[in-house]
Amino acid sequence: MLFNSFPFFVLLLITFFVYYFPVKFFRKGNTQLLVLIFASVIFYGYFKPSLLLLLAFSGAVNVITSYFVSYGIPKYRLLLASVGVIVNLAILAFFKYSPLIATSFFDTKEGIGAFLLTIPLPIGISFFTFEGISLVVDTYKGHKDDKFKNLVHESFSVHIRNSFFFIVFFPHLVSGPILKAHDFIPQIGQKLFRDIDWNYCFRLLVGGYFLKLVVADNLNDFTSSLVYPGFMAFSTLDLISMLMGYSFQIFADFAGYSLIALGLASLFGYRLMQNFNFPYISTSFSEFWRRWHISLSTFLKEYLYFPLGGNRKGKVRTYINLFITMVLGGLWHGAAWSYAVWGAFHGLMLALERLFNDRFEFSVKRNSPLFYIKVLFIFLSVSLAWLLFKLPNFEQVIMYMKACFKNTGLISNYISIFLITLYALPVILYHAWYLKRQSNPVYLKKLEFVFYGAMIFLIITNSGTAGTFIYFQF
Numbered sequence: 001m002l003f004n005s006f007p008f009f010v011l012l013l014i015t016f017f018v019y020y021f022p023v024k025f026f027r028k029g030n031t032q033l034l035v036l037i038f039a040s041v042i043f044y045g046y047f048k049p050s051l052l053l054l055l056a057f058s059g060a061v062n063v064i065t066s067y068f069v070s071y072g073i074p075k076y077r078l079l080l081a082s083v084g085v086i087v088n089l090a091i092l093a094f095f096k097y098s099p100l101i102a103t104s105f106f107d108t109k110e111g112i113g114a115f116l117l118t119i120p121l122p123i124g125i126s127f128f129t130f131e132g133i134s135l136v137v138d139t140y141k142g143h144k145d146d147k148f149k150n151l152v153h154e155s156f157s158v159h160i161r162n163s164f165f166f167i168v169f170f171p172h173l174v175s176g177p178i179l180k181a182h183d184f185i186p187q188i189g190q191k192l193f194r195d196i197d198w199n200y201c202f203r204l205l206v207g208g209y210f211l212k213l214v215v216a217d218n219l220n221d222f223t224s225s226l227v228y229p230g231f232m233a234f235s236t237l238d239l240i241s242m243l244m245g246y247s248f249q250i251f252a253d254f255a256g257y258s259l260i261a262l263g264l265a266s267l268f269g270y271r272l273m274q275n276f277n278f279p280y281i282s283t284s285f286s287e288f289w290r291r292w293h294i295s296l297s298t299f300l301k302e303y304l305y306f307p308l309g310g311n312r313k314g315k316v317r318t319y320i321n322l323f324i325t326m327v328l329g330g331l332w333h334g335a336a337w338s339y340a341v342w343g344a345f346h347g348l349m350l351a352l353e354r355l356f357n358d359r360f361e362f363s364v365k366r367n368s369p370l371f372y373i374k375v376l377f378i379f380l381s382v383s384l385a386w387l388l389f390k391l392p393n394f395e396q397v398i399m400y401m402k403a404c405f406k407n408t409g410l411i412s413n414y415i416s417i418f419l420i421t422l423y424a425l426p427v428i429l430y431h432a433w434y435l436k437r438q439s440n441p442v443y444l445k446k447l448e449f450v451f452y453g454a455m456i457f458l459i460i461t462n463s464g465t466a467g468t469f470i471y472f473q474f
Contacts, residue, residue: 001046003260004213004466008043012264015039019268020193032191033165036268040170044124051122054095055168058125061087062132063163066139070152077140084136092129095122100335123472124174126332128167130299131179135163137303138181148182162188169270171261175254175471177275177295180302184270191269201263203452208259210426210455216253217464218423219245222416228396232403235410237417239403245420246390247383248427251280253470254293273298278434280382280427283364283374285349288382300329315358322354323347334392342388349381367435389470 001008019035045052065084069077098119106113135151142148153159166184167173223246225231231239258275265272279291289297305325311318323344330343356362364371391397 001043002466002468003257003264004209007046011039011042016267019191030161032268033161033188036170037161037165037168040165040168040173043170044168044173054091054122054125055128058088058091058128058132059164059167061091062135062167063160066135066152066163067156067159069136069139070142071154074143077143081136081140085133088129088133088136092125095119095125097331097335100337104337121335127176127178128173130303131167131181133303134179134299135166135181141182151181151185169265171264171270172272175257175261175469176293177258177261177272178299179272179295180299183273187270195269197266201266204259204263204266206452206455206459208256208261208263209459211252211256211259212469213256213463213466214455214458215423215426216249216256216470217467218462219249219252219420219464220467221464222420222423223249223390226390226400228391228393228399231400232407233410234403234407235412236404236408237412238410239400239407241417241420243387243390244383245424247379247386248424250386250389250470251276252427257469257471278431280379281375281431281435282378283371285346285353285378285381288378289346289350296329296332300325304328315355319351319354322350326350333389336392338388338392338394338397341394342385345385345388 001011015035019032041052044055062084065080065087069080069084072080098116102108102113102116106116108114108117138148139151142151153162162185165188166179166181169179169184172179223242225234226239226242226246231242234242255276262272262274273295275293275295277291277294279288282288282291305321308321308324309317310321324347326347327340327343330339330341330346333339333342364374387397387400388394391400
């Protein structure tokens, strides 16, 4: 079910009404959780109910494992937690990477290769699997660190309810943000209608739907032509503009989804972590990953980079750990080697950047010419790498690059270029507003009602062709 679909709005209204229904029975925390779990099950199984079996199985593995890690025999805690993580990764590998394994190591016309190609990719599996891992690992950490204590209720039935709610809560279920158990589970409890922060919800929902419906969906009408062999007939200028448009589109699409998710969760009394923080004003790759898909980057840091040793085992090991983390983070996005190449690119850039910073002290003043040069460099580098998302066949990426150099003499479609620029402009202004807000916050705050009014007007009058969210495929 899509956040921008009519069935979802019907489900949301009914759920919201029942959740806050002014009768004592419905206002109990237990009842509210059951209402949200039931709504989340409908949300996830709306198009394909059979997927609920996998969600239930994955949830059961993590519920049982985390409970016995917490209340089982102490000497087996590490073993149980390790088995839980391995089972989660095995589920993810089987459903997500079977086609990649088939095409890389087997004959896909018959036998095991043909079978692996038939394995479906359940929507949201990358997200709810990582959250299951978080539940197991955080529970294990709870015996050593107070930050992770009290995640598992001593009553097994209460633990089942809390854990399934953590995993299936519909705002984050299919495209994040990726939640961590120690951040979310302590929030579980009774919620009151009078405690809703309507201003916060309004800003997030309007901003999110604007980015998705007006910016991303309209840009998609132009960037959808960036496919093989169609792009071979476009001029160099058209190819570059479509790639830049896709860069703005993928930001607007995913940041829009995240804002909507945060707004919806807040309507029901839960705060999810910020997932985007104006990433296209970054002056370094490390800053970019502190601002882009924050829930994923912090998850990889906490559950992969640190366990690998982080920066605690010398400089060379730090560079290697950065590279490994980003390659695996790239593969998390999709079952194609091009995603690993994308991750390797970012890992290499992060390692080289760390190497440079280790040898030289170098700082850039905000709003200086060099600051904007670095912002442009990072943006162009990141945008070029997005080509590996748009064209996951690596050979097609090479052909695109060749076409950019060969098609200089072809006639450009200036109307299309203008419209791409027009629909990308809100993202550019969004980041420019952030930079300007740092120097004159009071003046811009007075104009916010104008911006939100304009966004509502454009959502009503100029939404693009409705489509799924890009990150649904991951």
